[in-house]
Amino acid sequence: MNPLLEIKNLQAEVAGKKILKGLNLTVQAGEVHAIMGPNGSGKSTLAHILAGREGYEVTGGTVLYRGKNLLDMMPEIRAREGIFLAFQYPVEIPGVSGSYFLKASLNAIRKHRGELELDAMDFLKLVKNKMKLVEMSDALLNRPINEGFSGGEKKRHEIFQMSVLEPTLAVLDETDSGLDIDALKIVANGVNNLRSPERAIVLVTHYQRLLDYIVPDYVHVLSKGQIVKTGGKELALELEKKGYGWVA
Amino acid sequence: MIPLSPQEWEHLIFDGCYLAVFVNGHFLPELSKLPKISGVNASFADEASISLSKGVILDKPFQLLFLQAANGKPAATFPKIRIVAGENSQARIIESYDGFILEPAETNTVTDLMLGPNAVVEHFKVQDEAVNTTHNGHIQVQQEASSHFTSHNISLGGIRARTEISVRLNDEGCECTLNGLYLGNGSQVMDSQIRIDHLKPHGTSHQLYKGILDGKSRGIFNGKVVVHPGAQKTDADQTNNNLLLSKEAEADPNPALEILADDVKVRHGATVGQLDKDHLYYLRSRGIDEAAAKSLLTYAFASDVINRITFEPVKARLKNALIAHLPSPPPFEKGGLGGIFI
Numbered sequence: 294m295n296p297l298l299e300i301k302n303l304q305a306e307v308a309g310k311k312i313l314k315g316l317n318l319t320v321q322a323g324e325v326h327a328i329m330g331p332n333g334s335g336k337s338t339l340a341h342i343l344a345g346r347e348g349y350e351v352t353g354g355t356v357l358y359r360g361k362n363l364l365d366m367m368p369e370i371r372a373r374e375g376i377f378l379a380f381q382y383p384v385e386i387p388g389v390s391g392s393y394f395l396k397a398s399l400n401a402i403r404k405h406r407g408e409l410e411l412d413a414m415d416f417l418k419l420v421k422n423k424m425k426l427v428e429m430s431d432a433l434l435n436r437p438i439n440e441g442f443s444g445g446e447k448k449r450h451e452i453f454q455m456s457v458l459e460p461t462l463a464v465l466d467e468t469d470s471g472l473d474i475d476a477l478k479i480v481a482n483g484v485n486n487l488r489s490p491e492r493a494i495v496l497v498t499h500y501q502r503l504l505d506y507i508v509p510d511y512v513h514v515l516s517k518g519q520i521v522k523t524g525g526k527e528l529a530l531e532l533e534k535k536g537y538g539w540v541a
Numbered sequence: 542m543i544p545l546s547p548q549e550w551e552h553l554i555f556d557g558c559y560l561a562v563f564v565n566g567h568f569l570p571e572l573s574k575l576p577k578i579s580g581v582n583a584s585f586a587d588e589a590s591i592s593l594s595k596g597v598i599l600d601k602p603f604q605l606l607f608l609q610a611a612n613g614k615p616a617a618t619f620p621k622i623r624i625v626a627g628e629n630s631q632a633r634i635i636e637s638y639d640g641f642i643l644e645p646a647e648t649n650t651v652t653d654l655m656l657g658p659n660a661v662v663e664h665f666k667v668q669d670e671a672v673n674t675t676h677n678g679h680i681q682v683q684q685e686a687s688s689h690f691t692s693h694n695i696s697l698g699g700i701r702a703r704t705e706i707s708v709r710l711n712d713e714g715c716e717c718t719l720n721g722l723y724l725g726n727g728s729q730v731m732d733s734q735i736r737i738d739h740l741k742p743h744g745t746s747h748q749l750y751k752g753i754l755d756g757k758s759r760g761i762f763n764g765k766v767v768v769h770p771g772a773q774k775t776d777a778d779q780t781n782n783n784l785l786l787s788k789e790a791e792a793d794p795n796p797a798l799e800i801l802a803d804d805v806k807v808r809h810g811a812t813v814g815q816l817d818k819d820h821l822y823y824l825r826s827r828g829i830d831e832a833a834a835k836s837l838l839t840y841a842f843a844s845d846v847i848n849r850i851t852f853e854p855v856k857a858r859l860k861n862a863l864i865a866h867l868p869s870p871p872p873f874e875k876g877g878l879g880g881i882f883i
Binding site for chain 2: 402
């Protein structure tokens with residue numbers, strides 16, 4: 294079976310500085326991968342390159358998503374093709390209603406997939422159930438995007454979007470950072486509900502704690518721009534005990 | 542002789558209003574819809590004059606529609622408007638300017654508004670002159686005790702459009718709110734000159750002017766608040782935000798404060814910027830294409846000014862003008878603008 298995501302020898306720079314120095318990663322549908330590493334190892338760079346953010350220069354290697362060259366696709370196309378990045382620091386956008394934005398986003402993706410776009414009523418019906426899952430309230434959703442949201446609310450909002458948009462490849466960029474245990478459980482619950490044989494989840498995380506709640510199939514250690522070790526979920530526990538210095 | 546056929550300009554009439562129509566400076570009673578209410582005196586001979594006696598509430602907004610029609614030669618008109626709102630009276634007045642003339646033309650207007658004690662006047666100005674028209678508008682407002690004046694100044698057309706608004710809060714407890722939105726494109730120059738004089742204590746004034754500038758257009762904002770000696774407990778704020786949609790567009794905000802009393806609250810702020818790259822990226826990362834994302838954010842930028850417009854037909858006109866001004870239509874739902882605005 295064709296891997297969902299195939300990264301070969303990826304090299305990338307940010308502001309002229311080399312961050313990724315030959316990263317290899319293969320992800321099959323149905324799998325949950327955790328990418329762990331110390332600060333500066335390139336975790337966020339990887340997440341942002343997958344999502345197509347400006348400011349990152351790929352200087353070598355390939356990234357294939359469903360057999361297609363991902364790096365050629367504009368961010369909106371990647372989203373429509375089923376990639377979702379849950380941001381580490383979601384922005385606040387005044388003047389644009391959260392529910393309006395999510396409906397526009399869902400419809401853009403549905404249209405791309407050849408599905409019927411939803412009107413306001415059908416959209417509300419669809420999101421009602423998903424809102425319960427991440428304890429998202431009507432009040433929060435009708436505000437401008439993320440405006441006045443606490444850190445935990447922003448992360449829950451990311452997971453809520455993910456559950457509505459139903460991506461094929463979900464990349465979570467340090468979704469656990471800054472969350473207390475209750476918020477973490479809600480977020481993890483939302484992610485676990487999205488597990489499916491057709492979907493892959495990549496968790497970029499610094500701490501092992503998240504992986505108690507979202508149990509990965511594979512754990513990769515990213516150090517100085519390369520994946521230096523791959524293992525099962527036990528690897529995360531070993532790292533926690535021994536520290537990143539053990540692997541680097 | 543009216544060179545314009547009604548079909549060309551009927552859509553410029555706002556629903557549910559009294560109406561006075563002027564074509565090339567001439568009042569046309571046969572096309573107008575004037576109020577027949579006691580206490581409301583309206584005459585349109587040399588100037589458009591509307592006065593409300595004490596306690597009279599004008600039940601519908603009054604639209605003064607000034608059209609410039611093609612005449613085969615350069616045209617200049619000098620509309621004069623005089624609104625007198627007696628004590629405790631209330632009115633909504635709409636000045637709208639639309640041009641159908643390609644030759645260079647000029648509109649020079651003077652509007653005087655006098656608000657008696659406790660009067661409430663809401664004033665709308667919609668300026669959509671033709672491409673080669675220069676528009677100069679002077680609006681002078683005098684407010685007596687505890688009166689409320691709100692103005693919405695929408696500037697869409699003309700090659701050079703300038704509106705000067707000067708408000709004198711002559712007595713205690715007056716409130717004045719000046720909102721404005723100017724959309725510039727091509728080589729347009731949109732110029733707003735505002736001066737508010739607080740002469741007595743306990744006055745409140747608010748200014749919110751926003752500009753969206755594309756092409757090589759230029760937006761100028763000179764906003765001055767003068768707090769005279771003795772005007773204690775003045776509460777004044779002024780904001781001018783400019784969004785530049787192109788490299789050559791320009792904005793010149795010049796806020797100015799002259800404060801000569803010591804127990805006051807006065808603040809001001811001005812910004813000039815482009816669409817936030819992180820905001821654009823966030824929308825695109827969720828599948829909204831670049832052009833739609835830019836339109837959405839541009840629209841959102843204007844939303845607080847638009848939401849202050851309480852009269853739906855004018856609000857709708859502005860929304861449509863804004864959509865037409867955008868590089869690509871935002872992903873609006875059919876038959877409505879959806880719930881974008883907060």
